[in-house]
Amino acid sequence: MAINESKQPIIVKKIIKKGGHHGGAWKIAFADFATAMMAFFMLLWIMGSTTEDQKAAISDYFNNPSVFMGIATSPSQAQGEGTGSKPSLIDFEGAIDMGPPTPEPELTALDPERLDELAREQDAARLAALKELLERKLDQSETLAPYKDQLLIDIVPEGLRVQIVDKEHRSMFDLGSAKLKDYTSDILRELGGLINQVPNRISLTGHTDARPLGGLSYSNWELSTERANAARRALVAGGMRADKVGRVVGFASTVPFDTSDPNNPINRRISLIVMTREADEAMHEEGALLESRGEAAAPAPADQP
Known part of the structure; x- marks a missing residue:
């Protein structure tokens, strides 16, 4: 059998590349x-x-970018109890609807000074809304409306101040006593529920007129302090948290409302201040300073209701 010698053999050549490119995935991971x-x-x-x-x-x-603690500034998809969301900024049984929230400017960096400013703005907004609510309640509430001229509400540097003053022939307490009149107790109970809507703590001070009580063992100092503490108990009974009270103080007749007439009935009053964050912190710093010096005053009676 003849062999065809013109047929060439098939040669397979393998080329192996050494080194080379591994891709850019590592750059993404490193970035x-x-x-x-x-x-x-x-x-x-x-x-x-x-x-x-x-x-x-x-x-x-x-955690809670809103004016009022516990209430979101915009509604979520789930509405109702337990969702942490309500359709308006604040809902005091229909008393206030502040409409859609004003969006805060986006923070590109956590600037402590800007955060302090935001906290002050939230404080101011809370107290302004509470002031508006209280003024509406003075006109609408059957409990508060009859005593509208004895409830004085204003904004002071320390916060929102509510003063309950005496009037001739209509005092808030029994004569020379820390026992609340029934209507005074009702007023304070209603105020307690309203004040509890904001997270701010309060300061309570009691004041008397300049008439002496006629005794050395029990003076206007004791009376003013006990009246302030009686007001505290009524506020707590009305729904205000007990831990919201930052201070209970009696000033006797040393800070009259009417400086021209120290015996004016209006000087007999309870002053309640819903404190700003700054006022609350200043009060704590002052107390800590006195404590460090051993000069802290004895606390007012704070028996539970």
């Missing part, structure tokens, strides 16, 4: 890692450079 580390070190820097109060303000703002 993600660098971004995460930068965010982590920025967080550490912020935590180390802010005070406890500023950290509390940051936490309060991002």
Whole structure:
């Protein structure tokens, strides 16, 4: 059998490349890692450079960016009890509807000074809304309306002040006593429920006129303090949390409402201040300073209701 010698053999050549390009996936992973580390070190820097109060303000703002504690500034998809959301900024049984919220400017960095400013703005908005509510209730409430001329409401540097003053032939307490009149108790109970709608703490002060009580063992100092404490018990009975009370003080006749007539019945009053955050902090700092010096005054009676 003849063999065809013209047929060439088939040669297979293998080419093996050494080294070469591995792709760019590692660059993406490294960029993600660098971004995460930068965010982590920025967080550490912020935590180390802010005070406890500023950290509390940051936490309060991002957990609840609203004017009133516990109420979201915009409605969620789920409405009703337990959802943490209501269709308006504040709902005091239909008393106030402040409409859609004003969006806050987006924060590009956690600036402590800006957060302090936001906290002050929230404080001011809360107290302004509470003042408007109380003024409406003075006209609408069967309990408060008859005593409208004895309830004085205004904004002072320390916060929202509500003064319950005596009137000739219509005092808030029994004569020379810390026993509340029935209508005074009703007024304070209703105020307690309204004040509890905001997170701010309160300061209570009692005042008398300049008429002496006629005894050395029991003076206007004791009377004014006990009247302030009686007011505290009535507020708590009306639904205000007991831990909202920051101070109960009696001033006797040393801070008259009517300086021209120390015996004017209007000087007999209870002054309630819903304090701003700054006023509350200042009060604590003052108390801590006195305590460190051993000069803290004896606390007012604080027996539970």
